[in-house]
Amino acid sequence: MNWLTEANVCPGLFYGTPARDGFLIRIRTPGGWLNPQQARHIATLAEQWGCETIQVTNRANLQIRSVQTSPTLEAFQALQQVGLAAQNPEVDHLRNLMSSPTAGIDPQEWIDTRPLVQALDTYIQHHAELAQLPAKLSIGIDGGGAVGIGTRAPLAWEHRYNEIQLSAVLANVPENRQQRTPREKVYFRLALGGDKQLWDTPILIAPDECVSIVAVLMRVYLDYVCSHPTAAKKPRMKHLLQEWGLETYLDRVSDRLEQPLRRVTEVRKPLPTQPYGHLGVHPQRQTGLSYIGTGVRLGQLTIAQLLGLAQLAETVEPGQICLTPWQTVLLPNIPNEQVSDQLQKLASLGLPISVNRVDAAIVACAGKPGCAAAVTQTQPHALALADYLTRQVTLDRPVNIHLTGCPKSCAQPSPAEITLLGTTIERPNEMIEGYHIYLGTHSQSSLPQFHSIPAADVPSLIEQLLNQYKNYRYSSDESLDEFINRNSIKQ
Numbered sequence: 001m002n003w004l005t006e007a008n009v010c011p012g013l014f015y016g017t018p019a020r021d022g023f024l025i026r027i028r029t030p031g032g033w034l035n036p037q038q039a040r041h042i043a044t045l046a047e048q049w050g051c052e053t054i055q056v057t058n059r060a061n062l063q064i065r066s067v068q069t070s071p072t073l074e075a076f077q078a079l080q081q082v083g084l085a086a087q088n089p090e091v092d093h094l095r096n097l098m099s100s101p102t103a104g105i106d107p108q109e110w111i112d113t114r115p116l117v118q119a120l121d122t123y124i125q126h127h128a129e130l131a132q133l134p135a136k137l138s139i140g141i142d143g144g145g146a147v148g149i150g151t152r153a154p155l156a157w158e159h160r161y162n163e164i165q166l167s168a169v170l171a172n173v174p175e176n177r178q179q180r181t182p183r184e185k186v187y188f189r190l191a192l193g194g195d196k197q198l199w200d201t202p203i204l205i206a207p208d209e210c211v212s213i214v215a216v217l218m219r220v221y222l223d224y225v226c227s228h229p230t231a232a233k234k235p236r237m238k239h240l241l242q243e244w245g246l247e248t249y250l251d252r253v254s255d256r257l258e259q260p261l262r263r264v265t266e267v268r269k270p271l272p273t274q275p276y277g278h279l280g281v282h283p284q285r286q287t288g289l290s291y292i293g294t295g296v297r298l299g300q301l302t303i304a305q306l307l308g309l310a311q312l313a314e315t316v317e318p319g320q321i322c323l324t325p326w327q328t329v330l331l332p333n334i335p336n337e338q339v340s341d342q343l344q345k346l347a348s349l350g351l352p353i354s355v356n357r358v359d360a361a362i363v364a365c366a367g368k369p370g371c372a373a374a375v376t377q378t379q380p381h382a383l384a385l386a387d388y389l390t391r392q393v394t395l396d397r398p399v400n401i402h403l404t405g406c407p408k409s410c411a412q413p414s415p416a417e418i419t420l421l422g423t424t425i426e427r428p429n430e431m432i433e434g435y436h437i438y439l440g441t442h443s444q445s446s447l448p449q450f451h452s453i454p455a456a457d458v459p460s461l462i463e464q465l466l467n468q469y470k471n472y473r474y475s476s477d478e479s480l481d482e483f484i485n486r487n488s489i490k491q
């Protein structure tokens with residue numbers, strides 16, 4: 001059996017997306033939630049396909065690289081049966097629905113978004129015409145908890161990498177004209193995004209309206225795409241907003257609804273989220289239960305680790321593994337008295353928990369040799385950096401370091417505290433691999449602070465930077481990003 005649909009540049013399950021090291025398969029896990037049976041199934045398939053690792057991606061789905069032969073029809077069907085593949089292959093390539101990995105267990109959340117994610121996923125799977133939307137259609141739903149999907153931004157709706165973002169807020173909205181003193185209730189505030197730009201809106205959507213309104217947002221987006229039949233590439237939300245403007249788009253959506261979109265500017269926003277605040281052991285909203293957040297080196301789970309996580313999840317009820325957009329993993333629903341036992345078992349799987357682990361927030365794209373666009377071997381360089389820093393530096397908070405083999409930044413579209421952009425450096429008689437190093441998430445400069453550093457010299461340079469940060473920060477509350485902003489560090 002061959003791939004069911006034609007090759008697609010955006011990987012999915014049913015598409016033979018080629019890379020230099022074989023085919024690339026991406027398995028959708030809406031919200032990042034996997035049950036033990038699904039985890040076992042994926043581990044078995046990866047083994048059959050001759051792959052050693054399974055990658056947690058930055059949309060909290062799973063990706064398997066270096067697949068040398070096309071999966072059989074039976075493999076596709078089995079994945080559909082365990083709920084890991086769209087029933088309609090045509091829509092499978094659309095981006096994974098993103099939600100907070102602590103949805104339903106977060107003590108601070110205002111609403112559990114899991115039913116909404118499931119309802120929206122079902123809607124998309126039953127509307128084949130949505131396959132005409134760009135594969136990068138991206139939807140995020142945030143419930144206002146302590147672990148928001150905008151963890152790398154101050155507020156959930158400032159996460160700029162979802163084209164359609166719904167973020168829980170509280171607002172007093174009269175339900176009818178007679179109601180003088182409305183009660184504060186949960187709504188979702190709509191923001192639109194694209195190309196690292198945010199179009200915030202005053203639109204509030206009640207939870208029971210979400211599916212129908214997002215459906216119309218997608219349909220009007222689809223109209224826009226279909227009105228450009230000769231475009232070389234399908235236009236995206238950012239093009240729609242640039243060409244029509246935000247108000248025209250919202251007006252066209254309102255025109256298709258029974259009630260116009262609700263505009264409210266006075267809202268109560270959730271507290272800002274803490275970067276990597278999900279790592280470690282945390283109490284759940286359910287009394288007596290905790291969740292454990294553990295780092296995964298470069299988001300790469302070995303088959304043994306995935307099977308081990310499935311086994312651990314099976315010992316609790318309900319057993320679940322939550323993949324996060326930060327390429328880490330959560331194990332929820334652990335009775336408090338079992339936490340220390342589970343921690344030992346995680347450590348024996350090579351997944352120890354420690355918020356101090358310097359490698360918990362290092363991310364790297366595929367790089368050479370798998371990706372044709374790459375100029376550096378980002379993965380081995382990232383592993384060498386992680387090993388070196390683990391030996392040399394102790395941190396009391398994770399530092400987000402991103403290695404990318406070209407400016408496309410597949411591994412992390414948002415700025416990192418330290419970004420390493422691959423380059424080649426000319427030396428007498430040879431070209432060597434190296435990195436330009438950018439510091440801070442707020443840098444307005446397109447110039448790196450450190451230019452053309454040979455890959456072999458990167459670990460000691462980063463060590464020096466981290467030691468400067470440790471020695472000269474105001475307090476342990478000051479992040480590396482804040483430290484960089486108030487100092488000017490140059491080569």
Ligand code: SF4
Pocket residue numbers: 365366367368371372373374375404405406407408409410411
């Ligand atoms: S960021 Fe560039 S080099 Fe890295 S995987 Fe993406 S396209 Fe390839």
